[in-house]
Amino acid sequence: MINFENVSCRVLKSISLNIPKGETVGLIGKSGAGKTTLIKLAGGLLAPESGRIFTLGKDPVENRNLYREKISVFIAGTPLLCRDDTVSQGFEIIRSVYGISKSDFAKRYEALSARLSFSKYGSEPVKNLSLGERMRAEIGAALIYEPELLILDEPNIGLDENAKFVLGQLLSERRGAGMTTLLSSHDMASVPKICSRIALLDKGELVFYGSTESLRSRYTPTNTMSLKIEGRLPDLEDLPLEKYSINGSAISLSYNSNHVTAAEILRTVLRQTAVSKVSIKKPDLEDLISKLRGSKNEFY
Amino acid sequence: MSLRPYLAYAKKIFLNRSAYRFDNVMGIISTCLQFFIFWEIYKALYGTSTDIDGITMPMVTTNFILSMGLGAIFSPDDYFLPSKIWDGSIATEFLRPISFKGRMIAENVGNALFNLLFRFLPCLIIALFTVGVNAPASPAMLALFVLSAVLGFGVLWTISFAVQMTAFWLINIWSLITIKNVLINVLSGSMIPLWFMPRELTAILNFMPFSSVYFTPVQIYLGQLSFEEIMLKCGIQLAWIIVIYLLGDILWRKGQKKLIVQGG
Numbered sequence: 046m047i048n049f050e051n052v053s054c055r056v057l058k059s060i061s062l063n064i065p066k067g068e069t070v071g072l073i074g075k076s077g078a079g080k081t082t083l084i085k086l087a088g089g090l091l092a093p094e095s096g097r098i099f100t101l102g103k104d105p106v107e108n109r110n111l112y113r114e115k116i117s118v119f120i121a122g123t124p125l126l127c128r129d130d131t132v133s134q135g136f137e138i139i140r141s142v143y144g145i146s147k148s149d150f151a152k153r154y155e156a157l158s159a160r161l162s163f164s165k166y167g168s169e170p171v172k173n174l175s176l177g178e179r180m181r182a183e184i185g186a187a188l189i190y191e192p193e194l195l196i197l198d199e200p201n202i203g204l205d206e207n208a209k210f211v212l213g214q215l216l217s218e219r220r221g222a223g224m225t226t227l228l229s230s231h232d233m234a235s236v237p238k239i240c241s242r243i244a245l246l247d248k249g250e251l252v253f254y255g256s257t258e259s260l261r262s263r264y265t266p267t268n269t270m271s272l273k274i275e276g277r278l279p280d281l282e283d284l285p286l287e288k289y290s291i292n293g294s295a296i297s298l299s300y301n302s303n304h305v306t307a308a309e310i311l312r313t314v315l316r317q318t319a320v321s322k323v324s325i326k327k328p329d330l331e332d333l334i335s336k337l338r339g340s341k342n343e344f345y
Numbered sequence: 346m347s348l349r350p351y352l353a354y355a356k357k358i359f360l361n362r363s364a365y366r367f368d369n370v371m372g373i374i375s376t377c378l379q380f381f382i383f384w385e386i387y388k389a390l391y392g393t394s395t396d397i398d399g400i401t402m403p404m405v406t407t408n409f410i411l412s413m414g415l416g417a418i419f420s421p422d423d424y425f426l427p428s429k430i431w432d433g434s435i436a437t438e439f440l441r442p443i444s445f446k447g448r449m450i451a452e453n454v455g456n457a458l459f460n461l462l463f464r465f466l467p468c469l470i471i472a473l474f475t476v477g478v479n480a481p482a483s484p485a486m487l488a489l490f491v492l493s494a495v496l497g498f499g500v501l502w503t504i505s506f507a508v509q510m511t512a513f514w515l516i517n518i519w520s521l522i523t524i525k526n527v528l529i530n531v532l533s534g535s536m537i538p539l540w541f542m543p544r545e546l547t548a549i550l551n552f553m554p555f556s557s558v559y560f561t562p563v564q565i566y567l568g569q570l571s572f573e574e575i576m577l578k579c580g581i582q583l584a585w586i587i588v589i590y591l592l593g594d595i596l597w598r599k600g601q602k603k604l605i606v607q608g609g
Contacts, residue, residue: 090604091605
């Protein structure tokens with residue numbers, strides 16, 4: 046869907062990146078890392094200084110008018126809905142611009158406005174809305190014509206937890222229908238939940254690009270498992286654990302997920318004794334990402 | 346290309362304008378006030394004489410009513426592009442599958458229609474019952490007046506279009522817009538009828554874009570021009586529309602390129 050070949054532009058330094066169809070890619074990085082620049086390049090709003098970009102197989106700058114119905118770009122801070130219009134007026138304009146039939150559009154509007162809960166201020170001018178209310182309506186506006194490719198810059202700004210959750214839901218539903226999404230965010234906690242892949246930018250360089258799982262196993266392979274044992278304590282000496290401690294009937298152990306899986310550990314334990322409670326804790330991606338960004342040299 | 350989105354934009358502007366009733370009433374009052382002030386000044390200047398160089402007071406009155414009335418109809422939004430550059434929404438405009446210029450025209454036409462119905466007509470009726478307006482020279486001249494007025498709107502729009510395009514580089518173009526408006530007001534005959542300008546100046550002004558905005562339609566309405574002259578004048582209007590539009594279009598293309606290289 047999106048292909049970057051050795052692209053340099055402003056802060057970005059020779060970025061190569063391929064986003065396949067149907068993926069939801071989260072772009073994360075500090076302010077000034079080049080997130081918005083990358084988003085604008087992908088959307089054809091900026092021309093690269095060197096390298097080549099293909100969006101939907103074509104140069105996005107040259108072919109801007111050829112596939113506008115297929116792409117939706119929303120950049121936080123630049124409104125999709127006109128300030129003076131009411132919310133429903135703004136959507137009506139979008140309807141006529143994208144040539145969607147009235148009945149189809151009404152169905153989509155009803156569903157989106159209920160889920161992103163902006164139906165109650167449909168007749169309110171956009172300029173009277175609060176930031177969160179406006180963002181919900183704008184996200185609805187970006188989604189309503191059902192693009193093949195959705196590019197969102199900082200869609201989480203001003204959204205409460207519930208709205209973030211709904212956004213994640215909407216994106217995964219659309220992903221099921223074949224939509225590709227590229228979104229950037231500061232919000233480390235929600236991005237891994239929403240996205241299937243993470244692209245991590247640091248000072249204009251792409252320091253990581255891959256699935257959230259591979260990010261996890263590559264940089265924080267250590268998981269911890271807590272077990273509550275019923276009966277005799279098991280012998281764990283044969284397992285390649287990093288460490289374990291026993292406290293009464295409770296065992297707490299940590300292991301490298303690249304060397305041993307949770308299933309193998311459990312199989313060994315269950316062969317020897319009964320277990321009443323198991324919990325596995327994976328490291329927070331949020332912690333990991335801030336660690337990655339904070340001390341890049343540790344990893345590269 | 347479907348016309349529907351453009352009609353939607355025109356309709357939207359029309360409806361948005363009707364929401365501000367107070368502003369509309371004040372708009373009618375301000376247009377009338379402007380007219381009566383100029384009318385009083387010229388009445389005092391005329392004193393007891395019936396005509397000056399063959400120009401009678403009713404002709405002057407008609408000139409003011411028509412040019413100010415047309416001025417009230419033609420009010421292109423000079424900040425259409427600049428405001429979109431200021432808030433960055435120009436970027437999202439580029440991504441819409443419709444023509445930005447087409448949308449600009451559509452919104453201005455919607456606005457002009459609103460002004461025609463709710464500003465020009467009320468003012469015309471007030472003027473008819475107070476000072477009186479000359480009847481058009483003939484029905485044919487009335488039709489040609491409308492044609493020429495539409496072309497005049499085209500000239501005014503392209504001037505506004507070209508001036509707005511400079512906002513890609515200058516960002517804040519309030520001063521340029523003000524200069525443009527002063528030039529139009531003074532040189533188009535809506536403040537000083539061009540009959541009273543020095544002969545040498547009129548010869549130049551006749552070929553300038555400004556006079557073709559208001560003064561050409563007024564002259565046609567009053568029956569001052571022969572058919573050949575009307576064709577020439579309308580030709581001049583058309584020529585200016587093409588020239589200024591092409592100029593503005595070059596700026597528009599370069600401006601887009603600049604935005605894509607340097608970012609919005």
